[in-house]
Structures are given as structure tokens and as C-alpha cells.
Amino acid sequence: MARYRGPKAKIARKFGEPIEGQSKVLQKKNYPPGMHGRGRRKKQSEFAIQLMEKQKAKYIYGVLERQFAKMFDIASRKKGVTGENLLQLLEGRLDNSVYRLGIAPTRRGARQLVSHKHILVNGTVVNIPSFQLKPGDVVAVREKSKSLEAITESLRGKGTTRFSWLEWDNTSLSGKFVSVPLREDIPENIKEQLIVELYSK
Structure with missing residues (x-):
């Protein structure tokens, strides 16, 4: 595209x-x-x-x-x-959530990770950047991709910024789309x- x-x-x-x-x-x-x-x-x-x-x-x-x-x-x-x-x-898009979770440093990078099948949603590979997440969906890095330099570098440089509608588990390299964000929470x-x-x- x-x-x-x-x-x-x-x-x-x-x-x-x-x-x-x-x-x-x-x-x-x-x-x-x-x-x-x-x-x-x-x-x-x-x-x-x-x-x-x-x-x-x-x-x-x-x-x-x-x-x-x-x-x-x-x-x-x-x-x-x-x-x-x-x-x-727009915030509920898979590529945007991958970016917000810190798996990729930019939305462009997040889109590429999704397209190249490095990301799982509820345990299944999803390679559609525009995939709409629902509350409760779990976004994770594929097991084979956890050592990927682009991902490890991004997570290492991840700041302290947190978003109220997302949860991140650093041990499993997975995040949860907890809820639909409120307008005042979108920066x-x-x-x-x-x-x-x-x-x-």
C-alpha cells in the first residue's frame, strides 16, 4: 500500500x-x-x-x-x-498501539513490524497495521522476534511515558489494550x- x-x-x-x-x-x-x-x-x-x-x-x-x-x-x-x-x-489501530507500547520507536517502524509478522494479537499473528483492537486484546512480540535488534533497541530507549488505556509487561514483552482511550488522555x-x-x- x-x-x-x-x-x-x-x-x-x-x-x-x-x-x-x-x-x-x-x-x-x-x-x-x-x-x-x-x-x-x-x-x-x-x-x-x-x-x-x-x-x-x-x-x-x-x-x-x-x-x-x-x-x-x-x-x-x-x-x-x-x-x-x-x-x-485511530488510537485503536494495531500499528499505533505497537508504537504506544514502545515496541517500535515510530509509527512507521510499528507498521513495518506488524507487516513483517513480528506481532501477535491474542496469540495469533496479525500482519494488518489497521487491525482494530478491542478492550481486553493482548498485543505481544512473537517469540522468534524477541531478540530482534529493532525491538530490543526501542524497548531499551522506552521512556517513562505511560498511557492509561494500555498495560505493558516487560517480562513477556506483551501489552494489553485495556480500554478505549478518553479524549483528554490522547496526547x-x-x-x-x-x-x-x-x-x-
Whole structure:
């Protein structure tokens, strides 16, 4: 499946945030990329602001347009607040949970681990990054993959950040998707209401 494989710094400059991880480029060039980056007009239309917010969410979670639109459709049909439902669906993706658990240092890396069959869900190999986890599902590193350098390095560098909807067992290299996250627990800087307004037009 096609994915964005271009320069990470370009995306960070476009949104003014470290979308693909921390980058020094924002300190040096805190303006959008391109020949008109410095002189770009400050005021944006309402549509442009909404579109930028949707694109930012897509880049953060590594989801393509068609897949994103499908997830929004599911979110809009669920009970509750549509924007919150959308973020919960994005957070419930297998690749995102692998990243949040610290098995991979980035979402790109997490997607690759899942695609290459290094991850188990409830004891079964799942190689679909978009697989939706349900509360109670156990995500684990496959036995043969526990010594994989990419995984051991990532877990060694894992910080103290913990997420209330996930539990991690370092001895078995497995984590549990305890519950659907609440909006206030999701750390991503996304104004989901703008995305809802965009799709409502």
C-alpha cells in the first residue's frame, strides 16, 4: 500500500510541529517549505484551516485519504461525539498501539513490524497495521522476534511515558489494550472538530 516516504522535515515545517518525531529543523527554519515559505500570507480561509487539520491527522497516524474517510464514516455512525470517536478509532489501530507500547520507536517502524509478522494479537499473528483492537486484546512480540535488534533497541530507549488505556509487561514483552482511550488522555495536538466540520460540508 502507498505511504508517504518523503522528507520528514518538510512535513514538520508544513504544520509547524514535529509530526514525524523530534526535529531540529523547526528551530532553524520555522516557516513552511517551498520558495514562498517565508512570504506566505498569514491569513488562511476556514476551508484551508480545516483541510490542514485533516492532513495533519493523516500524517500523524500514517493513514491514507480513502482509509481516513472510511474511518470518519464509521465514527459518524457510532454513538457519542464524532471527532472523539475518530481519534479513538485511530488510537485503536494495531500499528499505533505497537508504537504506544514502545515496541517500535515510530509509527512507521510499528507498521513495518506488524507487516513483517513480528506481532501477535491474542496469540495469533496479525500482519494488518489497521487491525482494530478491542478492550481486553493482548498485543505481544512473537517469540522468534524477541531478540530482534529493532525491538530490543526501542524497548531499551522506552521512556517513562505511560498511557492509561494500555498495560505493558516487560517480562513477556506483551501489552494489553485495556480500554478505549478518553479524549483528554490522547496526547496528539489535533483539533478534531475542524475535521468534523470539513466532512460535514
